[in-house]
Amino acid sequence: MDKRRNTDTNDSSLTLLAISGSLRRASYNSAMINALMTLSPMGVEIDVYRSMGALPLFNPDLEDKNVAEVTAFKQRLARADGLIIASPEYAHGITGVLKNALDWLVSGEEFVDIPVMLVNTSPRANHAQVALKEVIRTMSGNIIDDAYVTVPLLGSALDAIGIVNNFEISNKILSGLRIFCDSIRSGVLTTENYH
Numbered sequence: 001m002d003k004r005r006n007t008d009t010n011d012s013s014l015t016l017l018a019i020s021g022s023l024r025r026a027s028y029n030s031a032m033i034n035a036l037m038t039l040s041p042m043g044v045e046i047d048v049y050r051s052m053g054a055l056p057l058f059n060p061d062l063e064d065k066n067v068a069e070v071t072a073f074k075q076r077l078a079r080a081d082g083l084i085i086a087s088p089e090y091a092h093g094i095t096g097v098l099k100n101a102l103d104w105l106v107s108g109e110e111f112v113d114i115p116v117m118l119v120n121t122s123p124r125a126n127h128a129q130v131a132l133k134e135v136i137r138t139m140s141g142n143i144i145d146d147a148y149v150t151v152p153l154l155g156s157a158l159d160a161i162g163i164v165n166n167f168e169i170s171n172k173i174l175s176g177l178r179i180f181c182d183s184i185r186s187g188v189l190t191t192e193n194y195h
Contacts, residue, residue, distance in 0.1 A: 013043045014181055016117075017080035021087035021098030023053045028121040028153040029086035032173070034160035036084065036119070039174050044181055046084070047076060058103035073101070074110050082115040082184050083141070089128030094135070102135055112140045117180040119173070121153040147180035149173055 018037065020030040037046040054069045056062065062070075077083065087094050105111040116136055120129060136143055151169050156162075164170050 012185055013045070014081045014184060015045045015047055015079060016040075016082045016084055016180075017047050017049055017077050018084040019049045019052060019086070019098070019101065021052075021085065021095040023097055026159075027088070028156075028158075029088050029119075031158065031160045031163060032086045032119050032121055032151065032153070033084065035163035035170070036173060036177060038160065038164050039170055040177065041174075041181075044177070047080065049073065049076060052097050052101055055097075055101055055104060058100050060107075063107060070104050073104065074108055077105065077110040077114070080114070082117065082180060083111075084117045084119065084180075085132065086119045086121065087125075087128055087132055089122065089125035092127035092131075094128050094132050098132075099135070102139065106139060114141050115180065115184050116141045116143045117147045117149075117176065118143065119176070120148075120150040123150055123152055124154070144180050144183045147176045147183065149176035 018033045020027060020033045022029045024030070033046075033048055037048055040046045051069060051073070055073065056067060056069070085098070087098050090096075102111075118129065118132065133143060149172060151163075151172060153163070153169075158166065158169075163173070
């Protein structure tokens, strides 16, 4: 585990950065992230990154130029104990906006060894999940498989409030979040460690 993150056993509070791979206003993935923020237990702060669309297209020539939005994104990830990603599937892959955000993190140290929780709002988004896992492994992130949550929201009318108020769905989400947090606190981060 990255020594810059929370390794003090006397401090069980966690900060988790959460990102949605969709810019759509009524996105189910964004609703899921917002529901997670509402459901997060005491001692767990979920920092939702809402500026994915403000990140410039990845350009290696700009990596040493201290682009303000990119720098802010990296700093928020560096402060986090874990990362939550909700990604829709577009054309059997992850979205361009999500891949662009991850590309900005490839050459830095912020992503290395960070625990990652994946949430999925459609059981049919298997291709995107496989692609996303491959990218995360390549970037040396640690996917916590036991925390993976799939909730079939596609075609429903549920927004974040509806998700929170749905007993079955909110319990499933909260269960995954607890497993994720427990894994971080215990240091058991090897479920998908490929490096």
